Amino acid sequence: MNKIVLTAVMAFALGTGAAQAASNVPTPAAQKWGFSGIVGHFDQPTLRRGFQIYREVCSGCHGLRLVAYRNLKDLGFTGDEVKEIAAEHEVFAGPDEEGEVLVEGDLRMRPARPTDKFVNPFANEEAARSSNVGALPPDLSLMAKARKKGPDYLYALLTGYHEEPPEGFELSDGMYYNDYFPGHQVAMAPPLADEMVEYEDGTPATLTQHARDVVTFLAWTASPELQDRKRMGIKTLLFLLVLTGMMYALKRKIWSDLH
Amino acid sequence: MSGSKIEFKNPVLKWVEYRLPIFSFIDSSVGSGYPTPRNLSYWWNFGSLAGIVLAIMVVTGIVLAMHYTPHVDYAFLSVERIMRDVNYGWLIRYLHVNGGSMFFIVVYIHMFRGMFFGSYKEPRELLWIIGVFIILAMMATAFMGYVLPWGQMSFWGATVITNLFSAVPFVGEGIVQWLWGGFSVDNPTLNRFFSLHYLLPFVIFALVFVHLWALHEHKSNNPLGIDIKGPQDTIPFHPYYTVKDLYGLGWFMMFYLFFVFFAPDFFGEPDNYIEANPLVTPLHIVPEWYFLPFYAVLRAFTDEFWFFSWFMSWVMDAKLAGVVAMFASVLIIALLPWLDGNKVRSMRFRPLSWMFFLIFIADCILLGYIGAMTAEEPYVTIGQWATLYYFAHFLVIVPLVSRLEKTGQPPESIAAAVTKKTEEV
Ligand code: HEM
Numbered sequence: 001m002n003k004i005v006l007t008a009v010m011a012f013a014l015g016t017g018a019a020q021a022a023s024n025v026p027t028p029a030a031q032k033w034g035f036s037g038i039v040g041h042f043d044q045p046t047l048r049r050g051f052q053i054y055r056e057v058c059s060g061c062h063g064l065r066l067v068a069y070r071n072l073k074d075l076g077f078t079g080d081e082v083k084e085i086a087a088e089h090e091v092f093a094g095p096d097e098e099g100e101v102l103v104e105g106d107l108r109m110r111p112a113r114p115t116d117k118f119v120n121p122f123a124n125e126e127a128a129r130s131s132n133v134g135a136l137p138p139d140l141s142l143m144a145k146a147r148k149k150g151p152d153y154l155y156a157l158l159t160g161y162h163e164e165p166p167e168g169f170e171l172s173d174g175m176y177y178n179d180y181f182p183g184h185q186v187a188m189a190p191p192l193a194d195e196m197v198e199y200e201d202g203t204p205a206t207l208t209q210h211a212r213d214v215v216t217f218l219a220w221t222a223s224p225e226l227q228d229r230k231r232m233g234i235k236t237l238l239f240l241l242v243l244t245g246m247m248y249a250l251k252r253k254i255w256s257d258l259h
Numbered sequence: 260m261s262g263s264k265i266e267f268k269n270p271v272l273k274w275v276e277y278r279l280p281i282f283s284f285i286d287s288s289v290g291s292g293y294p295t296p297r298n299l300s301y302w303w304n305f306g307s308l309a310g311i312v313l314a315i316m317v318v319t320g321i322v323l324a325m326h327y328t329p330h331v332d333y334a335f336l337s338v339e340r341i342m343r344d345v346n347y348g349w350l351i352r353y354l355h356v357n358g359g360s361m362f363f364i365v366v367y368i369h370m371f372r373g374m375f376f377g378s379y380k381e382p383r384e385l386l387w388i389i390g391v392f393i394i395l396a397m398m399a400t401a402f403m404g405y406v407l408p409w410g411q412m413s414f415w416g417a418t419v420i421t422n423l424f425s426a427v428p429f430v431g432e433g434i435v436q437w438l439w440g441g442f443s444v445d446n447p448t449l450n451r452f453f454s455l456h457y458l459l460p461f462v463i464f465a466l467v468f469v470h471l472w473a474l475h476e477h478k479s480n481n482p483l484g485i486d487i488k489g490p491q492d493t494i495p496f497h498p499y500y501t502v503k504d505l506y507g508l509g510w511f512m513m514f515y516l517f518f519v520f521f522a523p524d525f526f527g528e529p530d531n532y533i534e535a536n537p538l539v540t541p542l543h544i545v546p547e548w549y550f551l552p553f554y555a556v557l558r559a560f561t562d563e564f565w566f567f568s569w570f571m572s573w574v575m576d577a578k579l580a581g582v583v584a585m586f587a588s589v590l591i592i593a594l595l596p597w598l599d600g601n602k603v604r605s606m607r608f609r610p611l612s613w614m615f616f617l618i619f620i621a622d623c624i625l626l627g628y629i630g631a632m633t634a635e636e637p638y639v640t641i642g643q644w645a646t647l648y649y650f651a652h653f654l655v656i657v658p659l660v661s662r663l664e665k666t667g668q669p670p671e672s673i674a675a676a677v678t679k680k681t682e683e684v
Contacts, residue, residue, distance in 0.1 A: 244506065248506055
């Protein structure tokens with residue numbers, strides 16, 4: 001059995017088999033993102049709107065297991081606000097002083113703290129699949145880096161649904177047609193639409209605005225270091241440019257006695 | 260690495276030097292006591308650059324290892340912890356990850372430099388062969404390092420490559436299980452890869468030491484490819500080449516750090532940001548870019564490949580042929596000193612070789628491109644012809660062209676060439 005699997009893998013990877021998959025999706029259009037480019041940075045109001053969408057929509061199905069509530073301070077939340085957001089969720093409390101792990105037959109729970117990671121919407125993979133026609137909503141922490149052209153792809157995916165599949169396309173039960181998802185059939189119902197959430201700052205609540213905001217938020221969850229990184233990069237490269245210039249002058253001076 | 264002793268006034272230095280002549284050693288290796296051809300071009304910067312990248316890799320790697328957990332359940336998470344919670348962990352990791360790519364860029368240029376200027380020829384054959392051992396050790400190190408973050412590409416890359424050994428007749432299956440420490444790529448595999456990934460760079464260090472030992476015996480070759488005839492042909496390494504190397508290092512660091520700070524995942528595969536999952540095979544398994552030409556050679560050998568079915572199918576199956584060809588494509592480089600039969604080193608005086616050298620580089624790039632493509636037409640056929648050309652370059656073109664071509668006349672001496680140039684200006 002083991003051997004069969006391996007042979008299949010080999011055949012697949014080395015292409016001696018007939019493995020050709022899903023190159024039938026269009027390349028997502030390049031969007032303008034505030035965080036791309038050399039001086040790119042995250043816009044805080046955008047991040048907060050994106051977080052709001054995650055919290056009110058996506059978090060029903062998707063986790064962010066690599067992000068801690070305390071990280072939300074990056075979005076401008078105060079310590080108390082972070083505490084409140086965390087406390088909306090519950091985590092296992094573990095044993096009490098007497099070593100008891102159950103109360104009235106259930107596992108002891110406590111409210112989440114800022115140091116806890118975002119609590120997963122489902123207790124386990126089985127629960128997640130059974131609520132999603134057998135599909136697993138993937139963790140979104142790294143999603144913006146885990147797909148080619150991550151942010152552009154996410155934007156295209158979130159805005160790329162069609163009510164009806166094109167003529168002749170067989171859509172399975174409980175699946176949705178999307179231009180950009182590999183194979184076009186996705187088990188996720190269109191999560192966003194116009195007026196999906198109401199923004200506190202009065203930004204128009206359109207589908208494209210929602211998509212932009214949540215993708216920016218997911219770019220932050222994937223690369224929280226982005227801003228520090230680019231800022232340090234500019235300083236370092238400028239420093240190196242000067243240093244290299246000085247080295248060049250020194251080199252010319254030292255070599256000048258040879259010619 | 261002998262050379263003249265230096266005198267010190269400082270009593271402490273004098274005391275040390277008398278007991279352990281370390282200062283003369285340094286001076287005669289990379290100091291003013293090491294005579295170097297006076298006409299080296301910037302292509303000669305890449306050896307010292309490789310040494311610096313090696314040092315950066317070791318330092319960043321040791322720090323990463325302080326925070327990394329080699330266990331299938333924690334490896335991926337520990338890497339993300341480095342990225343998010345360790346102070347400047349993202350910087351250390353991105354330096355290390357991009358440093359790997361830089362290492363290969365620098366060393367590939369270093370090797371092409373050696374090919375162009377005939378640096379592999381008498382008396383530098385061993386220097387060259389040690390170089391081939393270095394690139395093999397680098398490949399093994401890089402391959403095992405890529406497995407450590409335990410992403411999808413880590414896992415499936417490791418599965419595909421370790422599986423190659425199953426092509427060995429009779430004992431193949433046994434070798435593969437021995438490599439894995441089990442019946443699939445799993446925790447024991449990850450552990451031993453971590454152990455070896457930590458060890459191999461020090462082996463590379465040792466190899467580089469021997470590489471330089473051999474280099475210093477006959478000194479550097481030079482763009483004219485002629486021997487050093489006397490002191491008028493050389494200048495001391497320090498300060499002339501130390502400052503030239505430092506200046507080149509400046510440009511190189513800007514190139515390297517541009518990726519680190521502004522495009523840190525440029526050389527990476529998005530799939531490796533998905534945790535390894537033995538139950539889900541990625542759509543398209545590709546190795547890191549620096550393996551792509553060799554990967555294309557590996558995949559060229561299919562049952563339908565005419566060269567295979569005519570000449571090889573009676574001794575081995577296509578899979579074994581691919582594996583043999585892949586290893587041969589690296590090892591054959593070590594034979595260059597004997598495949599090339601021309602006494603003139605530098606291709607500046609060998610226009611025909613020069614032309615075939617450029618075609619060879621184009622072929623390597625083409626192979627790299629094919630290595631990144633899915634196995635479908637026209638890529639398969641192109642890859643097979645590019646593979647044949649790769650071997651033909653070494654086994655047919657170089658031996659024939661080098662022996663038949665009309666070469667130009669290199670100048671009498673380095674000094675003569677340099678003074679002539681100055682007079683012309
Ligand atoms: C860890 C990787 C390596 C390091 C640190 C390294 C280091 C060096 C250094 C410092 C030099 C003298 C400076 C120069 O000529 O550029 C040198 C020369 C040389 N290296 Fe390497 N090297 C490495 C890999 C290789 C490989 C893979 C090859 C070939 C297969 C190679 C072949 C040579 C040759 C032929 C020379 C003499 C060049 C000449 O004098 O023209 N090296 N190496």
